[in-house]
Each structure stands twice: as structure tokens, then as C-alpha cells.
Amino acid sequence: MKLTRLLPALAFTVGALTTGGLLASTEHSEVRIASPWPAQNTIITMLGYGDNIVGTSMVAKQIPLFRQSLPHIVDVPPVSMSGSHEVNPEQIIALGTQLLFVAKNMSVPQPEMLAQAGVRVLAFDANSMPALTRRVQQTADALGPDAQERAQRYQRYFERNAALVRERLKDLPASARVTVYHSMGNPLTTTGRPSLNQDWMDLAGAKNVAESWFGVKKNSAGEVALERVVAANPAVIVAMNRRDADAIMASPQWASVDAVVHHRVYTxxxxxxxxxxETSEEALQFLWLAKTLYPARFADVDMVKETRDFYRDFFGLSLSDAQVAAILTPPR
Incomplete structure (x- = not known):
């Protein structure tokens, strides 16, 4: 197995990935791909190369729909070391990896050894919507023309949704934007500006109550005091996990928050x-949130249909009504 036109350079920044068409195409049936980045695994799969994944993320392996899309993933080893911020170069080489996709903040030890073994490392920016859409195209550029066609189709779909949301909300005054608190990982971990979360909230017409809570902190994320959330009194809470949404609704400490009072805490x-x-499913996130916040403006948008069509068109999955319901309102 050998990549065609394999370049000698090991790591590529976003700038290098977009300069001069340097990325080589690959033979679809041969290329062996590894990525400890769970969301990147979804992008690779959407682009038609899921069966080429030889090293993955433990988180990705545990997600039922990912396993349905790629049944072989149960036998694919996770490739990140404990803590998930560093890969094991010896394992990467032993798997016969040719393309290793990582986030730029992930440590890749012994790059010279990887390069000598023919492993090409592609490191991407993250934590913004432009970075995500660029990453889809850059990943496709690394994989070949068939992936590029899929990426272009995805970009058209993404922009269609973005244009729809912008058009419907163009006359929404800042004072009428619904205040939203987004929890991730636990009820008191959230994000501000700049971040991917801030980007999809901006597009969906939300006012992120935590927008300025982290000042100039680079990753604009962290734990906050409950008192601060209560004082902000968001009208809507979006919890990344069902357990957090349930905990917020059940807690007397959150009981006075407007979102809890009016049962507007969503998973x-x-x-x-x-x-x-950081997944390709971001194309649905801002559409879902916009409809959730402003149902009258998006009365004709059927999220059940959008969800079913998206997974059929981009992942080849035929979902049952129960599966669609579980995606839109996760049971856990």
C-alpha cells in the first residue's frame, strides 16, 4: 500500500493545506487512515472513507449510530493515549497508517520516525465554524476526487441551511434575540467568544449569556459559578448531555432560571x-437551534425530515422513526 505523490513534509498547518494544491490524492481502496479526533471520524466517513479507518477514537466507537454506519469500527483500536491529547507513534506505524488526521492542539511525538515510516500527518485548526467547513474540504483534498465531490455537495447543503437561517432572521433586532446558556461536559462548563459554539449560536439568532465571560482567554471555555448562570437567567438552556439537562431540571438551585421555569431545557x-x-452534522445544529428558538419563523422546516434526509444523503443510512427521534432528543 502506497500513497501516490507522497510528500516528504510531515505536518501541515491550515495555511499549507490550502496553498498551491499540494495535497496528493490517494487510492481509495488502499489508503489507511487514523484519527484520534472523534468528530473527524464522522467527516472521513461522510466523505466515503470510513472503511479505510484503521485507528479511531474510543468516543466514536461508543456511539451507536457511528457503529451502525461502520460495523467494523468495533474492531478498530483507539489511537490516542490516556488523556487523548497525544498519539502513540509506534501504534500508528504498526497499524500501517498512511494518513493521520489530528487537531493542531494534539501532540504528535517523534514526527521524524512517523515521516520515515511513510505516515503523513495533517493537523487542522478547530473551534470555529469557518475552520470546520475548511476542514471538510481539506480532508477531501487529501483523499481524492471522489471525496472532493462529496465535500462540495456537503458545502452546498451547509450554505443552503445557513442562507435559510440568515434570511429568516435578518429582521430580528438584537433586543429580541433569545438568551441561551449552553452546557458541555457538565452543567457548569460553557463557552464564550470566540468558539465554535458561539458561531452556531450567532447564526441561529441566539444571545449567548456566556459570550463575554472568558474575556481574552484563547479557548473561551471553562467552568463557571452557578450564581452567574442564575443571574444571567437564560430563557433557553441547551445541555450537551441528557444527564445534565435532567440534573438542571431537577435541581432546586436552578429552579428560578427562566429556562427551567418554562421547561425550555433541551438536550x-x-x-x-x-x-x-466539530462534526459534519454542524450543518443541522444551527438549523435545529433556530427552529427551537423561533418556531414561527421556521414553521415550514421539518427537522425530522431534514435529519432523515441528511443521514441518507451523506452517510447512506436509512433511519427508523425511533432512530430519528433518538437523534433529535437523545435518551442519554
Whole structure:
């Protein structure tokens, strides 16, 4: 197995990935791919190369829809070391990896050894919507023309949804934007500006109550005091996990928050991965949130149909009514 036109350079920044058409195409049936980045696994799969994954993420392996899409994934080893911020180069080489996709903040030890073994590392920016859509195209550029066609189709779908949301909300004054608190990981972990979460909230017409809570902190995320959330009194809460949504609704400490009082605490949809994160399903996230916040403006948008069509068109999955319901309102 050998990549065609394999380049000698090991790591590529976003700038290098988009300069001069440097990325080589690959033979679909031969290329061996590894990525410890769970959301990147969904992008690779959407682009038609899921069967080529030889090293994956433990998180991805545990998601039922991901396993349905790629039955062989149960036998694919996770490739991140404990803590998930560093890969094991010896394992990567032993798997015969040719393309290793990572986030730029992940440590890749012994790059010279990987390069000598023919492993090509592609490191991507993250934590913004533009970075996500660029990553889809850059991943496709690394894989070949068939993936590029899929990526272009995805970009058209993404922009269609974005244009629809912008058009419907163009006359929405800032004062009428619904205040939203987004929890991730636990009820008191959230994100502000700049972040991917801030981007999809902006597009969906939400006012993120935590937008300025982290000042100039680079990753604009962290734990916050409950008192601060209560004082912000968001009208809507979106919890990344069902357990957090249930905990918020059941807690007397959250009981006075407007979102709890009016039962507007939602669990974020989750399919191949959490829609709110670095996955290709981001194309559905802002559409879902916009309809959730402003149902009258999006009365003709059927999220059941959108969800069913998306997974059919981009992942080849035929979902039952129960599966669609579980994606839109995750049971756990």
C-alpha cells in the first residue's frame, strides 16, 4: 500500500493545506487512515472513507449510530493515549497508517520516525465554524476526487441551511434575540467568544449569556459559578448531555432560571457525534437551534425530515422513526 505523490513534509498547518494544491490524492481502496479526533471520524466517513479507518477514537466507537454506519469500527483500536491529547507513534506505524488526521492542539511525538515510516500527518485548526467547513474540504483534498465531490455537495447543503437561517432572521433586532446558556461536559462548563459554539449560536439568532465571560482567554471555555448562570437567567438552556439537562431540571438551585421555569431545557441532538461539536452534522445544529428558538419563523422546516434526509444523503443510512427521534432528543 502506497500513497501516490507522497510528500516528504510531515505536518501541515491550515495555511499549507490550502496553498498551491499540494495535497496528493490517494487510492481509495488502499489508503489507511487514523484519527484520534472523534468528530473527524464522522467527516472521513461522510466523505466515503470510513472503511479505510484503521485507528479511531474510543468516543466514536461508543456511539451507536457511528457503529451502525461502520460495523467494523468495533474492531478498530483507539489511537490516542490516556488523556487523548497525544498519539502513540509506534501504534500508528504498526497499524500501517498512511494518513493521520489530528487537531493542531494534539501532540504528535517523534514526527521524524512517523515521516520515515511513510505516515503523513495533517493537523487542522478547530473551534470555529469557518475552520470546520475548511476542514471538510481539506480532508477531501487529501483523499481524492471522489471525496472532493462529496465535500462540495456537503458545502452546498451547509450554505443552503445557513442562507435559510440568515434570511429568516435578518429582521430580528438584537433586543429580541433569545438568551441561551449552553452546557458541555457538565452543567457548569460553557463557552464564550470566540468558539465554535458561539458561531452556531450567532447564526441561529441566539444571545449567548456566556459570550463575554472568558474575556481574552484563547479557548473561551471553562467552568463557571452557578450564581452567574442564575443571574444571567437564560430563557433557553441547551445541555450537551441528557444527564445534565435532567440534573438542571431537577435541581432546586436552578429552579428560578427562566429556562427551567418554562421547561425550555433541551438536550443537544446527537447522531454520529454531538451536532454542536466539530462534526459534519454542524450543518443541522444551527438549523435545529433556530427552529427551537423561533418556531414561527421556521414553521415550514421539518427537522425530522431534514435529519432523515441528511443521514441518507451523506452517510447512506436509512433511519427508523425511533432512530430519528433518538437523534433529535437523545435518551442519554
Amino acid at each position: 443537544n441532538p446527537k447522531g454520529m457525534f454531538w451536532w454542536c461539536r
